[in-house]
Amino acid sequence: MNNLVISLKDVWKTYRTGVIELTALKGIHLDIAAGEFTAIMGPSGSGKSTLMNIIGCLDQKDAGEYLLNGSDVKNMNQNDLALLRNQEIGFVFQSFNLLPKLTLLENVELPMVYAAVKRKERTERAMNALDSVGLHQWTEHRPNEVSGGQKQRAAIARAMVMKPALLMADEPTGNLDSQSSKEIMRVFQELNRMGTTIVVITHEPAIAAYASRVLQVVDGQIVSDTVHSSAAEKKQSVTEKKQSAAETKQSAG
Ligand SMILES: Nc1ncnc2c1ncn2[C@@H]1O[C@H](COP(=O)(O)OP(=O)(O)OP(=O)(O)O)[C@@H](O)[C@H]1O
Numbered sequence: 001m002n003n004l005v006i007s008l009k010d011v012w013k014t015y016r017t018g019v020i021e022l023t024a025l026k027g028i029h030l031d032i033a034a035g036e037f038t039a040i041m042g043p044s045g046s047g048k049s050t051l052m053n054i055i056g057c058l059d060q061k062d063a064g065e066y067l068l069n070g071s072d073v074k075n076m077n078q079n080d081l082a083l084l085r086n087q088e089i090g091f092v093f094q095s096f097n098l099l100p101k102l103t104l105l106e107n108v109e110l111p112m113v114y115a116a117v118k119r120k121e122r123t124e125r126a127m128n129a130l131d132s133v134g135l136h137q138w139t140e141h142r143p144n145e146v147s148g149g150q151k152q153r154a155a156i157a158r159a160m161v162m163k164p165a166l167l168m169a170d171e172p173t174g175n176l177d178s179q180s181s182k183e184i185m186r187v188f189q190e191l192n193r194m195g196t197t198i199v200v201i202t203h204e205p206a207i208a209a210y211a212s213r214v215l216q217v218v219d220g221q222i223v224s225d226t227v228h229s230s231a232a233e234k235k236q237s238v239t240e241k242k243q244s245a246a247e248t249k250q251s252a253g
């Protein structure tokens with residue numbers, strides 16, 4: 001397959017703190033194709049964030065192979081990697097990671113500042129991104145002046161403003177109430193429908209249910225990999241069932 005966004009082969013990662021060694025990833029094999037919406041689940045400490053950091057090029061593996069969009073990450077220098085993180089990958093974190101002194105608009109503009117996009121275009125694109133997550137009235141507010149759900153929507157706008165092909169989220173709903181969590185997952189679903197490949201780490205089955213594929217990580221290894229029919233397909237099949245039930249009734253009556 002040549003449309004693989006992520007291809008990991010026998011990836012290992014060990015953390016060394018003083019004399020203590022902890023092997024967090026133990027031979028991960030994982031292929032993710034363009035357009036997939038994958039959830040990563042598993043107990044605390046099982047290696048989920050480590051895996052995400054490696055996929056997102058925030059950290060490096062010790063052994064194995066990692067191809068991102070077909071290119072071997074080990075051949076890239078720090079500049080290539082920084083460019084890649086800026087242009088190709090969007091990140092969303094549990095704690096939002098917005099800069100408190102900047103307005104939501106300025107926060108969303110940041111990745112474009114790094115990419116040297118001109119001010120006028122920057123503002124326009126940031127406004128559009130905030131608009132698309134329902135925050136057009138909150139652009140001048142600072143993070144501490146809005147709700148958790150709104151902060152996370154701003155963080156998603158920031159992650160998406162460079163139009164990355166891959167969106168990675170580590171417990172994006174971990175600090176949110178269930179209503180805000182649903183809103184965030186609907187935003188993800190919409191982005192996925194438009195073609196973004198999404199990888200989301202979560203502890204919650206209700207959140208994982210939005211994904212079309214669920215991986216379970218236990219003790220540094222992927223122990224299960226399940227592909228689900230998408231929520232949209234499920235909805236469709238329910239509608240079809242209702243329809244055919246109605247038709248049966250009609251023909252019977
Ligand atoms: N920077 C680090 N230095 C040393 N050990 C680390 C470091 N980061 C993670 N670890 C260890 O590696 C293992 C995997 O951690 P990781 O953060 O990937 O787990 P996780 O599945 O994301 O857990 P959680 O659900 O609690 O976020 C854990 O035992 C953790 O203590």
Ligand SMILES: [Mg+2]
Binds near residue numbers: 048
């Ligand atoms: Mg984690």
